[in-house]
Amino acid sequence: MDGHANGYANGRVKSSPIFTSGFVRLFACNLFLVVIYFLLMTTMALHAATLYGVDSALAGLTASVFLVGGIAGRVVCVRLECRFSLRQIGLAFLALQTVAVALYFMEFVGISFLLAVRLLHGVAFGVANTVVPALAIDGLPAGRLGEGTGYFMLSNTLGIGIGPLMSVLIVVGIDYSVLFSICLVLSALSLVLLRTYREPAAAKGRPIASIRARKAPIVDSSTVKFSFFMFLIAFAYSSINAFVESYADELGLGLFAPFVFLVYAAVLLLIRPVTGKLMDRYGEDVILYPSIASMGAGLILVAFARDPLSLLACGVFMATGFGTCMSVGQAAAVKISTSSSTSLTVSTFFILCDAGCGIGPFVLGFLVSGCGYEAMYVACALIAFATTIYYRLIR
Known part of the structure; x- marks a missing residue:
């Protein structure tokens, strides 16, 4: 039985704090990730249809390829954990996400390029959205796992509330270049937040050794x-x-x-x-x-x-x-x-x-x-x- 389960076995809710500086950094990092996700997921199909004149089926692929990339990214994350720490993986793929968001400005290339960028962004998001919650959960007191996870998942909740509404206001009231600029800033801030996060000493190396022993299950x-x-x-x-x-x-x-x-x-x-x-x-x-x-x-x-x-x-x-x-x-x-x-x-x-x-x-x-x-x-x-x-x- 792992450390989290042991916290339940003793029947007590431990008094260790949840809202450490690391937890707050990871909360904000995940919030920005989710806001970016909804800002783009709710607008890219319309953007593709309007900009390139494609039908709704092809425009809808901007969402589908992102989801495919996201699933692939979660598998990639598990494989990479054999060689790198979660923080290192997160930093690399948050940087990749920032590059992908910057590529959205290259609207003149065409729909195929946009779909490729969406796939790349999906992979980067899938990895980052696996790493950041995992780091947060690893840092929670064992006896407050449910409470701490609930608080952390509020970052998703806020993103769901903020992202779609922001996207409508920005696209209707302004234009897509402003939307992409906001996503770029949020992605860069996510990278900075994880860069300043310090992984607890107890968590370093532990998953890597385990996965190597199991030959990296998917x-x-x-x-x-x-x-x-x-x-x-x-x-x-x-x-x-x-x-x-x-x-x-x-x-x-x-x-x-x-x-x-x-x-x-x-x-x-x-x-x-x-x-x-x-x-x-x-x-x-x-x-x-x-x-x-x-x-x-x-x-x-x-x-x-x-x-x-x-x-x-x-x-x-x-x-x-x-x-x-x-x-x-x-x-x-x-x-x-x-x-x-x-x-x-x-x-x-x-x-x-x-x-x-x-x-x-x-x-x-x-x-x-x-x-x-x-x-x-x-x-x-x-x-x-x-x-x-x-x-x-x-x-």
């Missing part, structure tokens, strides 16, 4: 079953990310769709610290079962939404559902893992989450075409409820 086999649970949750949630705006437009509620994500972020800011403490005290099952129920209820609600209040309430249910599953699930994966490499566990967790978010819209799109939005959201609610059975079986 995934953490001890958490694959649990991470597949998150694949199913992410698959169902992708219906919100991909289709809630177009569904709202169909209902005549398009004006309110962006505020679903603001409600989602605001609710998570309130509940994340509480859910983390509850997990540390009572275990993850106390949180995850109600969260699954909340997510299923939220998907049913959006399926039959006919007014702004119902649509916005979906953001509340998704926050207490999917948002809570993400933070508690990540902490639980680290807790149950038998690997000494936190980055391997985090990589496995996010590979399957990313796969769910990436595959979901493609599969669910056929369901929308054949049966409509309502049927698709009901189907996703049933998937969410069914994960309760799967989770029970693997526990």
Whole structure:
């Protein structure tokens, strides 16, 4: 049993501080990463279609190739950890991300070049977004893993709330060159923050020795079953990310769709610290079962939404559902893992989450075409409820 699990075994929540200077640096670094992700993910398809006159399918590849690059980056991170420390890997790929963002200014080259840059950026993001959370989790007091992970995941929450809104304001009110400039500054700041971070002495070299002994596995086999649970949750949630705006437009509620994500972020800011403490005290099952129920209820609600209040309430249910599953699930994966490499566990967790978010819209799109939005959201609610059975079986 690793150090994190030992913190649970003694049944006490230790009083060691969470908000060290290193934790704050990593929090800000991850926040900037997530803001960059959403600034570009929500605008690049429109940018490609407008600038190069390509159809929606080709423009949509700007998102797909980024996600493919992100998954590849998480695998690359695990391989590189055989030879380098997490901090060294993070610095190298944050520098690569900064280069990739700078290349967005070369709009005159063409759509093929843009897709190549998106792929490169995806790889850099995938590595950095594995390294930074792993470093933060490694530095947490063992008995406050759930609470500390919950606080750290607020950086994702803030990014989800800030990024899409900023992108709309910048692109509509100004232009893409300003958008790219902001991303470039944020990427450079992320690099500086990690450069000034000092990895705890106890963490140096520990994962490297372990992975060498195991001949560098690509995934953490001890958490694959649990991470597949998150694949199913992410698959169902992708219906919100991909289709809630177009569904709202169909209902005549398009004006309110962006505020679903603001409600989602605001609710998570309130509940994340509480859910983390509850997990540390009572275990993850106390949180995850109600969260699954909340997510299923939220998907049913959006399926039959006919007014702004119902649509916005979906953001509340998704926050207490999917948002809570993400933070508690990540902490639980680290807790149950038998690997000494936190980055391997985090990589496995996010590979399957990313796969769910990436595959979901493609599969669910056929369901929308054949049966409509309502049927698709009901189907996703049933998937969410069914994960309760799967989770029970693997526990």
